[in-house]
Amino acid sequence: MSDDRVEDTSAARPADEGRGAAEGVRYGYFGPRGTFTQMALASHLHSLGMPQLLDSATAFATVPAALDAVAAGEVDEVMVPIENSVEGGVSATLDALNARDGLLIRAEVLVPITFVLAVRAGTTLGDIEAVGSHSHAWPQVRGWMAANAPAAQYIPTLSTAAAAADLGADGEPPYQAAVCAPGAAETFGLTVLASDIGDNANAVTRFVLVSGPGAPPAPTGADKTTIMLYQHSDHAGGLLALLEQFAARDINMTRLESRPTGAAMGQYGFSIDFEGHVSEERVGEALMGLHRVAAQVRFLGSYPRADRRPPVISAQHGDRAFSEARSWLRSLRTGD
Numbered sequence: 001m002s003d004d005r006v007e008d009t010s011a012a013r014p015a016d017e018g019r020g021a022a023e024g025v026r027y028g029y030f031g032p033r034g035t036f037t038q039m040a041l042a043s044h045l046h047s048l049g050m051p052q053l054l055d056s057a058t059a060f061a062t063v064p065a066a067l068d069a070v071a072a073g074e075v076d077e078v079m080v081p082i083e084n085s086v087e088g089g090v091s092a093t094l095d096a097l098n099a100r101d102g103l104l105i106r107a108e109v110l111v112p113i114t115f116v117l118a119v120r121a122g123t124t125l126g127d128i129e130a131v132g133s134h135s136h137a138w139p140q141v142r143g144w145m146a147a148n149a150p151a152a153q154y155i156p157t158l159s160t161a162a163a164a165a166d167l168g169a170d171g172e173p174p175y176q177a178a179v180c181a182p183g184a185a186e187t188f189g190l191t192v193l194a195s196d197i198g199d200n201a202n203a204v205t206r207f208v209l210v211s212g213p214g215a216p217p218a219p220t221g222a223d224k225t226t227i228m229l230y231q232h233s234d235h236a237g238g239l240l241a242l243l244e245q246f247a248a249r250d251i252n253m254t255r256l257e258s259r260p261t262g263a264a265m266g267q268y269g270f271s272i273d274f275e276g277h278v279s280e281e282r283v284g285e286a287l288m289g290l291h292r293v294a295a296q297v298r299f300l301g302s303y304p305r306a307d308r309r310p311p312v313i314s315a316q317h318g319d320r321a322f323s324e325a326r327s328w329l330r331s332l333r334t335g336d
C-alpha cells in the first residue's frame with residue numbers, strides 16, 4: 001500500500017459493501033475526507049444507488065499516490081480531478097495518467113465549486129496572516145482575498161481539505177485560515193468566517209474515475225474519449241495533421257492541452273478529450289488515422305458524458321455511412 005494513503009479514512013471494507021455495478025469494487029480518491037474529489041466520488045456512488053460505499057473508500061494524499069494504487073491493483077477505481085472551468089487542466093493528473101501504463105477513465109463527474117474561508121474558533125479576519133489551500137483553489141479566490149485580507153500570504157497545501165484538517169488538529173500550521181469546501185470546515189470542526197468566496201460563482205471542476213486495464217464501459221450514445229498524442233517531430237503543420245483526423249470525421253473536441261514531455265525543452269504532447277466512443281465507426285477511423293500519423297497515441301478511455309448530452313453527428317459520419325462505404329469499397333475490390 002502506498003505511504004501516501006491518508007490514514008483517517010482507510011477503514012477496512014465491510015464484506016457486504018455493495019450490489020450491482022459497484023459490487024465488490026474497492027474505491028479510492030484524492031483525499032483526505034472533505035476534498036472536492038470526495039464529493040465527486042460521493043456523487044458517483046449516489047448515482048449508482050450505493051452511497052454507503054463512500055465510507056469504505058480509501059483516501060490518498062496526492063493524485064499520483066491514488067493512480068499508483070490503482071495501477072498496482074491495491075484499489076479498483078479512484079476519483080481524481082482533471083479540469084477546472086476557471087483554472088484549466090490539473091497537470092498533476094494529466095501527467096500522472098500519461099506516466100502510467102494501462103489506466104482507463106471509466107466515468108466523469110462535474111462538481112460545482114463553492115469555497116469558504118475556515119478558521120479556528122475565535123480567529124477574526126484581522127488575525128489572518130497566512131491562508132492554506134490547494135494550488136488550484138487559490139487562484140479561484142484571489143480576488144476575494146485581495147479585497148478582504150490583502151496582507152494574507154498564500155501557503156500551498158496538498159489539498160483544500162488537508163489545509164482544513166491541519167487547522168482542525170492540535171498542531172500549529174503556518175496559516176490561520178483554510179480555503180476549502182463547506183463540508184471540510186464542518187468535518188474538521190472549523191468556524192466559517194465567509195462563504196461563497198470564489199471569484200467565479202459558476203466554477204465547476206470535472207473529475208474522472210480511473211481503473212486499471214480492461215474493456216471500456218459500453219457506449220451510451222453520449223460519450224467522451226480521452227487520448228494523449230505525441231508527434232514524430234516538431235514541424236510546420238504537425239498539429240494540423242493530427243487535428244484534421246478529427247475534423248474529417250466531424251468529431252468535436254472538448255479539451256485540447258499541450259503538456260511538456262519532460263524529455264527536452266520545447267517537446268510537447270497533446271492531451272485531448274473529444275465526443276464519441278471508441279466503439280463508434282467515426283471514432284475508430286479517427287484513431288486509426290492518428291495511429292498512422294502520430295508517433296504515439298495513448299488511449300485513456302471512452303466513458304459516458306456527465307451531462308449526458310449526445311453529439312450532433314451528420315448523416316455522412318454516422319456508423320451506417322461508414323459501413324456502407326466499406327461495403328462499396330469491398331465490391332470494388334472483389335468485383336461483386
Ligand SMILES: O=C(O)C(=O)C[C@]1(C(=O)O)C=C[C@@H](O)C=C1
Pocket residue numbers: 030034035036037038081084090113134136137158159160161205
Ligand atoms: O483540494 C481539493 O479539495 C480537490 O479536490 C482538488 C481540487 C483541484 O485539483 O482542482 C478540486 C477542486 C477545486 O477546484 C480545487 C481543488
